[in-house]
Amino acid sequence: MRYPHRSRMTHTPRFLLLAASLALVMGCRKPEIHSYVAPRDATLDNLAPAPGSEPMPRLTWSLPPGWEETKGGQMSVASFAIDDPNGGASVAITPMPNLAGREDAIVNMWREQVQLGPLSPEEMAKALEPVPVADGEGRIFEIAGSREGKAIRTIAAMLHRGAQSWFFKMSGDDAVATAHKAQFVEFLKSVRFSTGAPAMASSAPAPSAGAAPDAAPAASASPGFKWTVPSAWQVAPIGQMQVAKFSVPAQGEAKADVTVSIFPGDTGGTLANVNRWRRQLSLPETDEAGLAQCTQPLDATPGAVLADLKHENRAMLGAIVPRGGEYFFYKLMGDEAAVTAAREDFLGFVRSAP
Amino acid sequence: MTDRIWRFFTSLRLTVVLLGLGILLVFFGTIAQVHEGLWNAQTRWFRHLIVTRQMGDPWWVPPIFPGGYIIGIFLLLNLVAAHLKRFSLSSKKIGINLTHFGIILLLAGQLVTDMFSRESIMNFREGETRTFSEATREWELVFTRAIDDQRDEVVAIPDALLQDGAELRDAKLPFTVRVKTYWMNSEPSFRAPMQQNGPPLTDQGIARDWDFKMSPEAKGMDDRNNPTALIEIVGAKGEQLGTWVASSWAADSALVAGVKNAYTRSVGKDVAESIASKLTAPQELDVNGQKWHFAMRPERYYKDFSLTLLKTTHDVYPGTDIPKDFRSRVLLKSPGTGESREVDIYMNAPLRFGGLTFYQSTMGKDEVQQDVGRSGLQVVRNPGWLTPYAGCLIVSVGMVWQFLYHLTGFIRKRRAPLAAAAA
Numbered sequence: 001m002r003y004p005h006r007s008r009m010t011h012t013p014r015f016l017l018l019a020a021s022l023a024l025v026m027g028c029r030k031p032e033i034h035s036y037v038a039p040r041d042a043t044l045d046n047l048a049p050a051p052g053s054e055p056m057p058r059l060t061w062s063l064p065p066g067w068e069e070t071k072g073g074q075m076s077v078a079s080f081a082i083d084d085p086n087g088g089a090s091v092a093i094t095p096m097p098n099l100a101g102r103e104d105a106i107v108n109m110w111r112e113q114v115q116l117g118p119l120s121p122e123e124m125a126k127a128l129e130p131v132p133v134a135d136g137e138g139r140i141f142e143i144a145g146s147r148e149g150k151a152i153r154t155i156a157a158m159l160h161r162g163a164q165s166w167f168f169k170m171s172g173d174d175a176v177a178t179a180h181k182a183q184f185v186e187f188l189k190s191v192r193f194s195t196g197a198p199a200m201a202s203s204a205p206a207p208s209a210g211a212a213p214d215a216a217p218a219a220s221a222s223p224g225f226k227w228t229v230p231s232a233w234q235v236a237p238i239g240q241m242q243v244a245k246f247s248v249p250a251q252g253e254a255k256a257d258v259t260v261s262i263f264p265g266d267t268g269g270t271l272a273n274v275n276r277w278r279r280q281l282s283l284p285e286t287d288e289a290g291l292a293q294c295t296q297p298l299d300a301t302p303g304a305v306l307a308d309l310k311h312e313n314r315a316m317l318g319a320i321v322p323r324g325g326e327y328f329f330y331k332l333m334g335d336e337a338a339v340t341a342a343r344e345d346f347l348g349f350v351r352s353a354p
Numbered sequence: 355m356t357d358r359i360w361r362f363f364t365s366l367r368l369t370v371v372l373l374g375l376g377i378l379l380v381f382f383g384t385i386a387q388v389h390e391g392l393w394n395a396q397t398r399w400f401r402h403l404i405v406t407r408q409m410g411d412p413w414w415v416p417p418i419f420p421g422g423y424i425i426g427i428f429l430l431l432n433l434v435a436a437h438l439k440r441f442s443l444s445s446k447k448i449g450i451n452l453t454h455f456g457i458i459l460l461l462a463g464q465l466v467t468d469m470f471s472r473e474s475i476m477n478f479r480e481g482e483t484r485t486f487s488e489a490t491r492e493w494e495l496v497f498t499r500a501i502d503d504q505r506d507e508v509v510a511i512p513d514a515l516l517q518d519g520a521e522l523r524d525a526k527l528p529f530t531v532r533v534k535t536y537w538m539n540s541e542p543s544f545r546a547p548m549q550q551n552g553p554p555l556t557d558q559g560i561a562r563d564w565d566f567k568m569s570p571e572a573k574g575m576d577d578r579n580n581p582t583a584l585i586e587i588v589g590a591k592g593e594q595l596g597t598w599v600a601s602s603w604a605a606d607s608a609l610v611a612g613v614k615n616a617y618t619r620s621v622g623k624d625v626a627e628s629i630a631s632k633l634t635a636p637q638e639l640d641v642n643g644q645k646w647h648f649a650m651r652p653e654r655y656y657k658d659f660s661l662t663l664l665k666t667t668h669d670v671y672p673g674t675d676i677p678k679d680f681r682s683r684v685l686l687k688s689p690g691t692g693e694s695r696e697v698d699i700y701m702n703a704p705l706r707f708g709g710l711t712f713y714q715s716t717m718g719k720d721e722v723q724q725d726v727g728r729s730g731l732q733v734v735r736n737p738g739w740l741t742p743y744a745g746c747l748i749v750s751v752g753m754v755w756q757f758l759y760h761l762t763g764f765i766r767k768r769r770a771p772l773a774a775a776a777a
Contacts (some may be wrong), residue, residue, distance in 0.1 A: 031512040031514040031515055032512070032515075033509065033510065033511050033512075033515065033522065033524045034509075034510055035507065035508060035509040035510070035524060035526045036507075036508055036510075036656070037501065037505050037506070037507055037508070038485075038486075038505065038506055038508050038654075038656055039485060039504060039505055039506075040500070040503075040504055040505060040506055263625055
C-alpha cells in the first residue's frame with residue numbers, strides 16, 4: 001500500500017500545535033492551594049462532641065501560702081500538697097461530665113469511702129452549703145471519718161459549669177483540713193476560667209498565681225503509681241486500655257499475668273465485666289443469680305468485688321475497685337497453678353493504694 | 355532540525371517500537387500489581403511519563419522505562435503525523451482514514467478521561483442534603499472561617515502538597531502552615547488515663563487525648579489511607595502559634611463510628627462515646643481576631659445544585675443477604691435551572707445531571723442512628739465518556755467500508771473475464 005506524500009511545510013505547524021497542547025494538558029495537573037466560599041458544613045453534625053467533651057477552659061488561681069503545686073493526678077487537672085506540722089492534706093481539681101442533679105449521690109459515694117452511711121434528703125440539704133467558686137456559686141460539703149484509725153476530713157466543693165462539673169477536693173488529716181478550710185474557700189474564690197485556644201492564650205499567670213496548662217484530663221507522661229508491687233513480679237509491656245502489666249512468677253510451665261485498667265465509669269457494671277471475663281476463659285455467661293456464685297465483696301472497700309473464675313486449667317482473679325470516682329480493674333489471669341500461687345500477692349497489690 | 359523531527363514522528367518504525375514498548379509496559383504494569391497493589395501499580399506505570407526503578411523493586415524492573423503517558427502521547431502524535439503526511443481524500447482511502455481517525459479518537463479520549471475524569475462519593479443519610487461529593491483517595495487539609503451565619507470561607511490544601519518540611523502559604527490565611535510530619539496512613543490510639551508512657555505528639559487539641567502513629571501505605575483497591583499531619587502554625591511575623599495534629603480519623607464519620615464501636619466493645623457505650631468525642635473535638639486557631647477551624651478531610655467537589663436523600667430502599671431475596679433491589683430516592687434542586695424534582699437512583703438507572711453521573715453505590719444504616727438509612731452515590735465526571743463509543747463506531751465503519759471496497763473490486767475483477775468470455 002502506498003501513501004501519497006504531502007508537504008511537511010503544510011502540516012508541521014498544526015502538528016507542533018497539537019504537541020504543545022498535549023504538553024499543556026500534562027502541565028495542568030499541578031496541585032495547588034485553592035480557596036472558596038461554601039455553605040456552612042453540617043457534615044460533622046453527628047460527630048459533635050458529646051456533652052462534657054467540649055474544649056476545656058483554662059484555669060488560673062491564686063495559691064495560698066504553704067500550698068505547693070504537685071503533679072496532677074490521672075483525672076485531675078491540678079493538685080496541691082499542704083504541708084503542716086500537724087500532718088498533711090492534698091487538694092485536687094477534677095473536671096467531670098456535668099453531674100448537676102446528682103449531688104446527693106456524689107456526697108453519699110464519698111461518704112461511703114470513709115465508711116459513713118448515706119444522708120437523708122433533709123440532712124443532705126443542710127450538708128450542702130453554697131460557696132463562691134470562681135465566677136459562680138457552687139456547693140461545699142464536709143465529710144469527717146476515719147481510715148485505719150486515723151481521723152480524716154474531706155472538704156469538697158462542686159461547681160456545675162457548662163458541660164462540666166468541677167470538683168475541688170481537699171482531703172487529709174482532720175486537723176490539717178480543718179485548719180486550712182478558710183484558705184480553701186479563698187482559693188475557690190480565686191479560681192478563674194478562661195476560654196480560647198490554649199496555645200493562643202495571652203494571659204500568662206502572675207508569679208503568685210498558678211495555671212493549669214490545659215484543663216484536659218490527660219495523664220502525665222509518667223504513671224507515678226504508689227501501689228506496692230510484689231518484688232517477684234516483672235513489669236511487662238502494657239496493651240491497649242491498660243495502665244500497668246506484670247508477669248507473676250511461673251510455676252513450672254504455668255504462667256500468668258496481672259493487668260490493671262482504669263476508667264472513669266464502671267464500663268457496664270459488674271455483671272457485664274464478669275461475663276466479659278468469663279468469655280475470656282470460655283465460660284458461659286451468667287446472670288445476677290450466678291454472679292453471686294463467682295464473686296465476693298473485696299474486703300471492706302465499698303463497691304469493690306472480686307471475681308474468682310476457673311476453667312480447664314486456666315484461672316482468673318478479677319477485681320473491680322471504685323476509687324475517687326474512677327474504677328480500677330485488676331486482673332490476674334493465666335494457668336491455674338500460677339494464678340493460685342500468686343493469689344495472695346495479687347490481693348495485697350489490689351488493696352495497696354495506687 | 356524540523357525535518358528530522360517530522361521524519362521521526364511520521365516514521366512507521368516509531369509505531370512498531372511504541373507498540374512493542376506498550377506490550378512490555380502492560381506486562382510490567384500487570385506483574386507489578388502483585389507487589390504494589392492495583393491502584394499504585396496503575397498510577398506508577400500507566401499514569402506517569404517515565405517510570406524509574408525504586409528501592410524494593412523486583413529485579414526485573416528496568417532502571418528507567420517510558421510510562422503510559424509518554425507511550426500514549428507518542429502513539430497519538432505518530433498517528434496524527436502519519437495521517438497529515440499521507441492523507442488523501444479518495445474513496446479508496448476512506449476506510450483506512452476512518453479507521454485511523456477512530457483510533458486517534460480512542461487514544462485522545464483515553465487521555466481526556468485520564469486527565470479530566472473524576473470519581474467521588476456522595477454519602478448521606480435520609481433527610482440530609484448534600485452540595486458536594488468527596489474523593490475516595492485524595493485528602494485535603496482545610497482551614498475554614500465563618501463569614502456569616504450560613505457560609506464559610508475555605509482554604510483547602512491538597513494532600514499532594516503536604517510533604518515533610520513543606521511551608522504552605524495562601525493570601526487568605528494570616529499564617530503559614532509548616533508541615534512537620536505527614537503520614538499517608540496512620541492509626542490512632544486513645545491516651546487512656548494513666549496508660550500512656552510517652553509524651554503526646556503535641557500538647558494542643560486532640561493530641562492531648564489521642565496518639566497517632568504511621569501505618570503502612572494501603573495498596574489495595576478497596577483499602578484506603580487515613581493520613582495524619584503534624585503541623586506547626588507560624589504567624590505573619592514568624593511567631594510560633596503552636597503545633598497541632600490534623601488527622602483524617604477525626605473528620606470522617608465512618609472512621610469515628612468505627613472507633614466508637616471498637617471501644618464500646620471493651621469499655622461500654624458511655625465511656626466509648628466520651629473517648630470518641632475527644633477525637634472529634636473541634637480544633638480552632640485564633641489569629642489576629644480571626645477564628646480558623648482546621649481539619650483533614652476527603653477532598654471535596656462542590657456542585658451548583660443539591661441532592662436530598664428522601665428514602666432508601668434495600669430489599670434482599672427472602673431468606674438471603676443477596677440484594678434484590680437497592681435504590682435511593684433523592685430530591686434534586688438546581689437554583690440555576692429552576693429544577694426541583696424527585697429521582698430514583700438504582701442499579702443501571704443512574705442520574706445524569708450537570709455533566710455528572712450518579713450511580714447507586716453503597717447502602718446501609720446510619721452508624722449513629724441505626725433506624726435511619728444511609729446511601730452512597732458514586733459521582734462520575736467524565737467529559738470523554740462518549741469517545742470510546744464514537745471511536746469504536748468510526749473504526750468499525752472504516753473497516754467495513756474498506757472490506758466492502760475491496761470486496762466489490764474483487765467481484766468486479768472476477769466478473770470482467772466472465773463477461774469477456776461470454777462476449
